Amino acid sequence: xxxxxxxxxxxxxxxxxxxAPGSDPARWLLDQFPRYDARPQAIAGLAPSxxxxxxxxxxxxELRAARQDKNAQVAARPDMETEGAMRSSAMQPMPQRKxxxxxxxxQVRRDARLQARDHYAAAVSARALTALTSPAxxxxxxxHFWGNxxxxxxxxxxxxxxxxxxxxxxxRPHVLGTFGEMLHAVERHPAMLLYLDQAQSVGPNSAVGxxxxxxxxxxxxxxxxxxxxxxxxxxxxxxxxVTEFAxxxxxxxxxxxxxxxxxxxxxxxxxxxxxxxxxxxGVRTILGKSWPQQGEAxxxxxxxxxxxxxxxxxxxxxxxxxxxxGDEPPPALVGKLETGFLRSGGDLPTVYRALVExxxxxxxxxxxxxxxxxxxxxxxxxxxxxxxPPMAMNGLMxxxxxxxxxxxxxxxxDDVAGSWAGPDAxxxxxxxxERLAQRTRDTIDARQRAAELFPDALSASxxxxxxxxxxxxxxVALMLVAPEFMRR
Numbered sequence: 001x002x003x004x005x006x007x008x009x010x011x012x013x014x015x016x017x018x019x020a021p022g023s024d025p026a027r028w029l030l031d032q033f034p035r036y037d038a039r040p041q042a043i044a045g046l047a048p049s050x051x052x053x054x055x056x057x058x059x060x061x062e063l064r065a066a067r068q069d070k071n072a073q074v075a076a077r078p079d080m081e082t083e084g085a086m087r088s089s090a091m092q093p094m095p096q097r098k099x100x101x102x103x104x105x106x107q108v109r110r111d112a113r114l115q116a117r118d119h120y121a122a123a124v125s126a127r128a129l130t131a132l133t134s135p136a137x138x139x140x141x142x143x144h145f146w147g148n149x150x151x152x153x154x155x156x157x158x159x160x161x162x163x164x165x166x167x168x169x170x171x172r173p174h175v176l177g178t179f180g181e182m183l184h185a186v187e188r189h190p191a192m193l194l195y196l197d198q199a200q201s202v203g204p205n206s207a208v209g210x211x212x213x214x215x216x217x218x219x220x221x222x223x224x225x226x227x228x229x230x231x232x233x234x235x236x237x238x239x240x241x242v243t244e245f246a247x248x249x250x251x252x253x254x255x256x257x258x259x260x261x262x263x264x265x266x267x268x269x270x271x272x273x274x275x276x277x278x279x280x281x282g283v284r285t286i287l288g289k290s291w292p293q294q295g296e297a298x299x300x301x302x303x304x305x306x307x308x309x310x311x312x313x314x315x316x317x318x319x320x321x322x323x324x325x326g327d328e329p330p331p332a333l334v335g336k337l338e339t340g341f342l343r344s345g346g347d348l349p350t351v352y353r354a355l356v357e358x359x360x361x362x363x364x365x366x367x368x369x370x371x372x373x374x375x376x377x378x379x380x381x382x383x384x385x386x387x388x389p390p391m392a393m394n395g396l397m398x399x400x401x402x403x404x405x406x407x408x409x410x411x412x413x414d415d416v417a418g419s420w421a422g423p424d425a426x427x428x429x430x431x432x433x434e435r436l437a438q439r440t441r442d443t444i445d446a447r448q449r450a451a452e453l454f455p456d457a458l459s460a461s462x463x464x465x466x467x468x469x470x471x472x473x474x475x476v477a478l479m480l481v482a483p484e485f486m487r488r
Contacts, residue, residue, distance in 0.1 A: 001364050005457035010324065010361070010368070010488045012137035014378025015453040026356050032136035033349060038172045040134070042126040049165035050271060052119055053190050056158050057256045059112040066104035109157070116161035120154060121391055123164030124404045128393045131377045132385055139175060142352065144373070145323055146171045147405075150186045150229060151412030152195040154405045159195055163405035166191035179316065179346035180307030187225060187303060188272040190254040196220040196410065199257055203250035203280025217280075222246035224410045230306040232315035237287060244284045248291060248299040251279030313341040319415070320351065325360045326367040327416040333360040366487035369417035372400035374488070375429060379436055379480050382453050383444065400428055426486075433480035437473045446475030454484045 001009070007025035008015040021028040134140045147167035154163035170189040174182035186192055193199045201218035202209045209215050222245035226237050255273040274296040284291040286302055293301050306312055317337035321329035336354050344350035355361055370378065376396060380388075397403050401420075407413045414420075446466045450458050462482040469475035479485065 001366065001454075002456035003362060004455045005484075006362055007138075008453070008455075009378065009484075011141065011356070013131055013134075013141055013374070014137075014381045016381045017384045017449070017452060020455075029138045029356050030353065032138050033176060036136040036139040036176060037134070038175070039168075040130050042129040043168050043172075046122055046126055046164075046168065047119060047161075049162060049169055049190050052161045052165065053254060053256060055112075055115060055161070056194075059108065059115075059158075060257075062108045063105060063112075066108045069104050112157060113160075116157060119161030120164065120405075121394055123161075123168070124393050124397070125388055125390070127164065127167070127404065128377065128380075128388055132380055132388075137381075142348075143167065143172050143175045145320070146175060146182065148407070148412040148415075149319065150182075150192070151407050151410055152191050152405065153407050153409065155408065156195075159191065162191045162194065165189070167405075174348075176349055177347075178307075179312075179341070179348060180304060182348075183229065183303055183307050184300070186229070187221070188252070190257075190272070192221065193252065193254050193272070194257065196224055198249060199253040201246065201250050201252075202278045203247060205281060206250060206279055207277040208275075209278070209280075217243070217246055217250065219243060219246040221252075222249055225303075225306065228410055228412075230315065231309060231311040232318075235311040235315070241286050244286045245299070245302060247280040247282075248284045248286065248302055251275045251277075251296065252299060253278065308342070308346050310338075310342065313338045313346075316351075317341060320355060321360075322415055323368070324355055325358070325363075327418075330360045333358050366483070368488050369421045370486060370488055371413065371415070371420050372397060372402035372425075372429075373404070375486065376400065376432075378485065378488075379433065382449065382480070382485070383436065383440060383476070396432060400432060401425055426481075429486070430477075430481050433477045436480060437477035440473065440476050442472040444472065444476050446472065446479040449476075450479045450482070450484070458484060 003025045004021045005015075007021040007029055008019060011029050131137070131140050131144075150166065150171060152159060152163050152166055154160045166186065166189050170185040170192075171182060174185055190199075197218045198221040201221075202215035204215075204217060219242050223242045226242060226245065227233050231237060251274050253273050253275055255271045276295055279295055279298075281294075284298060284302075287305070289305070291298050291301060314334070317334045318329050320337055321333045325333050336358055337351055340351045340354040341347075376393075393404070402413060446469065447463065450462065450466060462479075462484055465482070466475045466478050469478055
């Protein structure tokens, strides 16, 4: 691969017609920083997380009311209870009841699912449109990287509509800032607090915990911050550190939701809120250090330490090196990124510059097999797409095996070829390529387009295969599944 092609495809999201990195591809990448828009039009038009959290609160209230109505209706029909007792005493199995379409609880859930689905579909489309049209594809790739690093999964009903807002509101504004700023924003975002059940966590010795209600400490967020977001697995922290950190984080919740909803004070529902009555009092000992801070400041101080910890620098450097230089990160590159991170106090542009300047990222041979998201975005960019049919990305990403914001675990999607290069997965891309090619209506000369998208990097065999295509559409399909398009 020539450097211009590497800049377009390995660092960027794939070339568009007319893209030209020029004589200095590295400078072309760095010059994208001031052109990056953290809140482009497609994203700015979405419902904010506060609105979605308000809808979740409404859903919970309506569901409770519907259940009460249903219970009242059952209680008013003692004949059914008597019949059930008679059947039970006679050891006769009760017939299975069919779901009543008029069941008020089912109606509430159905309405909530439709509402959440609309938010999710709009967010996926906005993410894709931004990736297709952004003048800063290198920074967009980094935004996607961090969105996966701080992964949430839209598996539960209450997360479906909210998952995308974490990337849009907590990641994108800080992708050119410091890691610490992004870390604080992410851990306070309602999507993360709800996904990892932090909003339900109560200090056993707090005012709320002492009231004797069903309330307890939840360690999910504390564990994932240490294991996934900062230090990384097997980096010296203990289970005791997890528990103590979880105690320090008690009181961190979402205004209008969680066990402290009645006590939370925030500028608006859906904001981050700290509830002192839920916070576990006392000094914490975490990573061998004493934390005497009180209230919200206690966990915030721990985050400050974690944000610039040497283990965090190594963890982040390794993941970035894997993403840009191969599934087996070159140790020399990891060292360079780690050094840049530590010396700058976690300044992310400093780390990105070290990436761009590193020869390990510019090796000629392809170093990464594209994930389904990467392949889809690069294919659409290569075809010059400027808009998408409603719901199109949802169906396509599900077919390709990487539904957006649904990795299934806080670890996010894998970033190695073994997860994406299986025969069935490749065949699904071939089928998708054929459908995408049909939409071009034979208006694209694949021979010319391929040479433009992979300047001085198109292999003779790929060029020959495209030239032998029986139709322009088939040529486009062959281009989209060529090795140059599958790898970066």
